[in-house]
Amino acid sequence: MFSTKIILPHINPKTQKDLTKIFLVLVIVVVVFTGITSTNANDGSLWIKAGKHFFNALQHKDFLDTHYSSRFGVSVMWLYGLAKAIWLITSFSIEQILATIVFLLSVTGIVIFVKRLKKLDSQPIPSFTILTYLLLAPYIVSSPLATTWLDKILTISVTLCVVFWTEYLFRNKSTSLILLSGLTLGVAFLTKPAGIILVPILLLMTGYIIWKDHSVKTIIPLLYVFIIGASTFIFCYPAMWIDPLGVLFSRIDSPEAHLDLTVPFLTNNSFVPYLGNIVEGVFADFLLTVGTIMILVDFVVALKNKAFKKFITPLTFISIAGTCFVAISFILALFLVDKQYGNVISPRYIAPAIPLVAIYPLIKLRNNKIILSLAFLIQIYRLPVIIISLWYLSYLIFGNVIYLPYW
Numbered sequence: 001m002f003s004t005k006i007i008l009p010h011i012n013p014k015t016q017k018d019l020t021k022i023f024l025v026l027v028i029v030v031v032v033f034t035g036i037t038s039t040n041a042n043d044g045s046l047w048i049k050a051g052k053h054f055f056n057a058l059q060h061k062d063f064l065d066t067h068y069s070s071r072f073g074v075s076v077m078w079l080y081g082l083a084k085a086i087w088l089i090t091s092f093s094i095e096q097i098l099a100t101i102v103f104l105l106s107v108t109g110i111v112i113f114v115k116r117l118k119k120l121d122s123q124p125i126p127s128f129t130i131l132t133y134l135l136l137a138p139y140i141v142s143s144p145l146a147t148t149w150l151d152k153i154l155t156i157s158v159t160l161c162v163v164f165w166t167e168y169l170f171r172n173k174s175t176s177l178i179l180l181s182g183l184t185l186g187v188a189f190l191t192k193p194a195g196i197i198l199v200p201i202l203l204l205m206t207g208y209i210i211w212k213d214h215s216v217k218t219i220i221p222l223l224y225v226f227i228i229g230a231s232t233f234i235f236c237y238p239a240m241w242i243d244p245l246g247v248l249f250s251r252i253d254s255p256e257a258h259l260d261l262t263v264p265f266l267t268n269n270s271f272v273p274y275l276g277n278i279v280e281g282v283f284a285d286f287l288l289t290v291g292t293i294m295i296l297v298d299f300v301v302a303l304k305n306k307a308f309k310k311f312i313t314p315l316t317f318i319s320i321a322g323t324c325f326v327a328i329s330f331i332l333a334l335f336l337v338d339k340q341y342g343n344v345i346s347p348r349y350i351a352p353a354i355p356l357v358a359i360y361p362l363i364k365l366r367n368n369k370i371i372l373s374l375a376f377l378i379q380i381y382r383l384p385v386i387i388i389s390l391w392y393l394s395y396l397i398f399g400n401v402i403y404l405p406y407w
Contacts, residue, residue, distance in 0.1 A: 043148050044095050047073055051080025051098075058238065067239035070250040074190040074237050075157075076102070076149050102149045106141045109156030110134045113355055116163045120171060120314035126366045130359055136379035137358075139284050139351040147348040150192050157188040158352035161198055162205075162321045165225065169209050169218065170314040178221050182228025189233040193251045194349065197328050199226070201321050208317075212309065252336070284347030286378045287358040288326075290371070294361055295323050315359060322356025329353075 050068045054077040057065035068077070076098075083098040090097070114131045135141050140155055147155075161184035168177040185202070188195030206222045234240045239247050283289060299320070302311035312320075329350050365371050380386060394402035 044099060047076045047149055048080065048095050048098065051077045051084070054078075055081055055084075063238035064242040065239075066237065067243070067247050067250065070254050071150065071192055072190060072237070073150050073192070075153050075187055076191070078236065079149075098149070102152055103141070106152045106156055107135065109160055110141060110355065113156075113159050113163055116160075116167060117315065117318075117359065120163075120167060120318075125315070125363055129366065129372070130362050133287065133358060133362060133376065133379060134355050136376070136383065137285060137354055138379075138382050138384075139348055140354055142379075142383055147351055151348045151351055154188055154191045154195060155352040155355070157184045157191060157195070158198060158325070159355045160184045161188060162201065162318055162356055165202060165205060166314050166318050166321070168221065169205065170317070173221075178224050179228060182225040183232055185225060185229030186232025186236070189229060190236055194329075194352075197325055197332075200328060201324050202226075204324060205317065205321060208312070212312075284350060285354045285358065286375045287361050288350075288354050290375075291319060291357040291360040292323055292326065294364065295319050295357070315363060319357050319360035322353040325353040325356065326350050 050073055053068050054066050054074075057063065066074075066077075079101055080094070080098060083094050083101060086092070086097050087094045110131065114127050114134070117125060117130070118127055139147050140152070161181055164177050164181040164184060168174065168181065181202075185195070185198055188198055202222060202225065206218050209218050210216055234244075237247065295316075298311060302308045361371070361375075391401045394400070
């Protein structure tokens with residue numbers, strides 16, 4: 001646990017630990033209040049408009065017109081329908097209702113993720129520490145400014161898909177886990193084209209088990225996962241019924257996509273900007289950076305010491321999957337160039353990897369108060385309420401807003 005405890009006389013260690021938890025719960029309450037009441041997702045109005053368009057197309061049975069954006073966003077558009085139903089009852093702002101729904105789904109997803117982690121390790125894990133850190137992470141839950149609704153839902157669906165499939169491979173050959181893996185895969189597809197990154201990750205995860213067990217019996221369950229994921233995508237996306245190829249390739253082959261396929265570094269977008277984008281992406285989260293380095297170092301050491309199978313535990317497996325998500329995102333950015341912004345790399349694009357990778361240092365460094373305290377202080381510093389307060393304070397002192405480093 002990170003060291004927020006204040007050593008006070010006549011307070012036993014158990015009481016101090018309880019006070020620490022109370023403090024963290026209060027911080028989480030601030031996060032919840034901030035997430036629900038502050039400015040909504042940075043493209044919220046776009047997806048409110050998309051939701052109206054989507055349901056208008058359904059009403060007129062113009063199924064092709066349900067394809068509103070090359071970014072898909074279908075999961076958010078269905079949630080708009082739920083928000084509209086709540087609006088009819090409450091008369092609250094639809095945008096605020098939808099922001100709250102996405103926020104609560106994000107929190108629920110993280111809670112489920114942490115609960116499933118506890119089933120994957122024979123030793124107790126610092127679940128409260130993990131839960132608190134992830135709830136404070138701006139690119140996951142706490143800030144509606146750092147990521148869009150699409151990014152949040154993609155993060156939760158990717159994270160849950162990986163943990164469900166890991167549980168199936170290592171702990172429980174349950175049909176329900178195949179179903180959950182497939183459904184979360186389908187939600188990832190519906191949310192953003194980047195959901196396709198899950199496909200090679202699931203293949204790599206399954207490939208390791210086939211190699212380790214010298215058996216191909218996990219191939220059929222994986223096919224079921226892909227079939228369920230694809231069926232969910234097609235069933236919930238009416239435009240797929242009419243023009244599947246047009247929908248699937250719209251991200252790189254439509255006027256509003258603003259993306260070009262390119263040969264790496266042979267365009268105006270040089271190697272230096274690409275590296276700059278990668279640095280910005282890696283610095284999305286403190287423990288994402290620390291965890292990636294730790295995983296790579298431990299991976300090499302395990303290979304060198306011929307202890308690879310011992311190194312691969314279920315929790316390590318999850319973190320390696322997150323590292324693969326980051327690596328694949330960087331590789332795709334070599335070939336996909338945004339006409340306005342250059343290589344397709346942004347901190348929010350690798351947000352789905354944060355919960356998967358961050359658990360590695362949170363578990364391994366559970367007794368390192370210096371590193372964990374630093375990690376939590378950075379997370380608290382990055383809360384919208386703290387950042388905005390520092391902006392106001394700098395304005396009052398210096399007469400202008402000083403934008404401090406976000407990391």
